[in-house]
Amino acid sequence: MTSVATTSPAAAPDSLEARVRALLERVLARADRQAEAARQRGLTAGRYAGLTHSLKWVEEQIGELESAPNGLTAYGHQLLKGHRERRQQILDQLQKYGAPFRAEETEIRKNSDQARKLMLRAGGVPDPAARLEALLGAFEPVRAHLTPTEAETTLPRLVSSVERESQGAAAGSDQPSPIPTVEPPPPAPWVFEPPDPVLFQPCPGQGARDLDEYRLHRRAQELSLVRGFDVLLTPALATGLAQYPHQIETARMVLRRMRGRALLCDEVGLGKTIEAGIIARELVARGLARRILVLAPPALVGQWQEEMRGKFGLEFRTHDDPEFRAAGPDAWKQFDRILASLATARQPAHRAVLEKEEFDLIIVDEAHHLRSRTSLGWKFVNALKKRYILLLTATPVQNNLDELFNLITLLAPGQLNTSAAFRKEFVQKGDPRTPRNRERLRQLLAEVMVRNTRSQVHIAMPPRLATTHRVTPEPEEAALYSALTAFARTQAGAGGLDRMTLTSLLRQAGSSTDALHRGLAGLAERRSAIREAVTPLLEQAKAVQRQGKLEQAVALLTARGDKTVLFTFFRETVHALSRALDEAGISHAVLSGELDAAGKDRAVREFAHDRQVLLSTDVGSEGRNLQFCHSIVNFDLPWNPMRIEQRVGRVHRIGQREAVLIDNFCARHTLEEQILRVLDSKLNMFELVIGEIGAVLGNLESDQEFEELALEIWTGSQDEAEAEQGFDRLAEQLLDARQRHRQSEEFDAALFGDELATRPAEEDR
């Protein structure tokens, strides 16, 4: 390698020529390094070390044999021949494996030599402008060794400076090169929907009716037009859902100003899900989004599915839907609207498929799981192709402002510049949690982030008063439950019955003997292998005469006299309760999943009109508002706290003026008793701010659903005492999650205040 002799007059250190030379030198040095690297790789590829060692040894042997003083024996000749053959083989191999790399090396060296020659020759040009031109020419052979920045920014900037200089203008200062002007992509060709041939037929009618019908038709067409995002279509679509103005404002702002990419950080209880639902619905209604992927924590997937269906008419497939599972990894392509947990979606097999898919809209709930840019979750969401994206979290920042940077970079790379520049401009030295230049930061955030607060929205909801009724079961009931528990523990331990079946049996047992009887009978019928084990349980269930919980619930309803919704999950329990209420002379209506829409309407009307009790299954009450009454009874208890929250939410919602009474029933020594102990006594679930339970579950460091955890603890324990310890640990985790959530919330409140809330007046500008 020759070093370049500078024959030209020495250029001033910061002159244009010096800058051009410096860049060229840098590129040449890089080319040299790359040539050297290619040579090394060539050597490695030729197993150079091993082969040269062998070669050396073989050559020594050959040397010794050839110089043997007394000539060679026949054996010596044979040996020499063998060594010579081996030497040739080694040389051939060295030649073969290293060849491509040597070719690469040669190519690089040829190019850089060429560039050096041009550089030397340019040095000899006397006219400064022509010399610069010539120097720029020397970049040509080594173009491939420019870094992207040099190719796109540094060199073009130098070229344009040279051009300006040769035109006699002042040399350009070192301003960043301008962003290239972007032409909008040409419009796609017009698409004319093939017209209905009927329109071209001779028309039959005439006269006045024709004219009226034409006018009606025209008005219908006018009304069906979609008019930008000024008129939102969803509020009316989501029938019966009285949204808060801030939710509508948020949706409008995200759609209009933020062009569908936003970080929604409302405090809990203000309905981020609703906001995301409105936005999704608006995009769907306008034909702007077809493929939607919602990523939510496992515990919240069911809730999302119901809200989207019930309030927005958007059907989603969940990743644990049987049809979805049956379709294998192709399912991600097959269904347009998918709901999955982040943990599932980012598994390598799924991820590989998902990263190739194009989504119109991606929604990530509890997006604070993406606060770290090195996390798998962040990288995964970053790699997904999406046109619109919504990140939902009540607590975007927990430890430091980098977390905010990471979330926003996911939506709008560059909104907060690069990580280093962001820190320099906005983070206090030595204090990663305190921002500098607050006003500028607020302006930047306001372009991509909304955060409504409870204090600014003024949602006044009446309190909720929860009472737990621990009922001592009748002896034969207690015996049945412990027999069933023993059965479940054996099955779970032996890997017998699957999780779903066990959950379902235990939940039936927690509801009523009638429900359990039905479940056991079905099981005995379907699974002949375990019929023998189930039959005694079935006999025991038949023998149960009185049910403690049922009697107590009827007693409570009789005493209360007020309108009450009584929830149970199981139809059989509804029937049993209905019979018991009839006997007690308590008027009631039944709302269950078996009814069609009209039947459900009728049941709600009857209840509103003149019945004291509404017996409702969870499925039956989906999407219904019952805020005209203010008392609910959980006759059995869903294991998923979100389901409990949903039941309460049918009554405890906008429009409710009275304190809501919640009566939870459970039998002693049951799994439900443990769940109530954890949720009510330890976590004070019913006193949490609405929506906080979701945030707490979202913060739980587990990829399992709450139900799974509960089942595992119960069936994995030897006895009740051990189960109690297990549930205590679960309670600890929940309290911990609540603690973390509250800390972040406090911190975020201090950080953002009301500064990023929607302001209707501002919106109209």
Added chain:
Amino acid sequence: MSAAAPDLATFVNACIEHAGGLAEPIEPDLIEVLVPDALRGAFGEREMVRLALDLAPAEAHPDAEPVLPGSHLLDGLIEYAGQFGRCTRTWPQCGPVRPRSILGEILRAVTFSARRVQHSEAEAIRSVAAHAQFDFTVSLVSDEREEVLTTVVVDLWSGRPVEAFAALLPGLEVDPDGSSPAPARVRVTLEDAYTRACQALQARMAPRIERLQGLIGRRLQAETGRLELYYRSTLHDLEKRLEKAPPDRAPAFQEKIAAALFEREARLSELTTKYRLRPSARLAAVRTLIYPRLFAPVVLERRGVRREIELCWDPVVGRLLMPVCERCGAEADYLELKWDGAIVCRACTAQDEA
């Protein structure tokens, strides 16, 4: 905040009436409806319903069903109304078919380069002709969707779009009891007229599309700029670190640079697909407008060449339908009779001479 369109109530009432039902107003924007059979499907098989025609009554009366943009009920009514009136005939009322002097009108509208222009008032014939009115629903989709209902009228005699009609349509007076024999002067089928209407529609929408492209360009520029700056500085940082990195760390940085380049491409292409304008149109209705016009034969003579053309006076538009250049097909207010008998516009003549 009202989400309702101004003529929503009129529309709902008209639909119910058309289907043979009864609508009784209770309060402003709140009506009680005896549902006619034809609408039972749309109203969930109920006989009586209360309808709220704006947000306020919908909130005040939870028992009333909202009929608002986007609601199922309004969609149902729109679908119902959409079945009728898609293909109709109508008889616009027009003033005197014959202007005071047809030749005067002709000469005022068109300049002829011919030695002789011959026309006799007596030869002008009053004859029933027809226009085809095409109502299109146009969608302009980028990262937002804009829809407009726009109408193109095509003369079924000349086969040419009549732009002047678009302005007349809203106030067009029609004879509700109109009827007449089939129009005599029809030379173009509805299908062919539709093809011309599609072309005219594209031309009409061109300025709007250009405006939108400007808006899209500005949005795209802002977002591209932000992305460009971000990836430039990201790449710059990575390159600096690569230069300083020990050889064993170098491949890691090279990978990161490659990843950043890939990501930038992906983000930029996302932007392009998001913002690209996609125009489309759907033919919603066809209406044939039937009324008499005045057809006037005009004879042109020049250097021994003689041509007869027919011009048409439209009493509804109130002017002469402009003739077209036989070479370029454009409407022309100057026509020259060529030696080969062609009648050509000024631009084409100038081109000949050049």
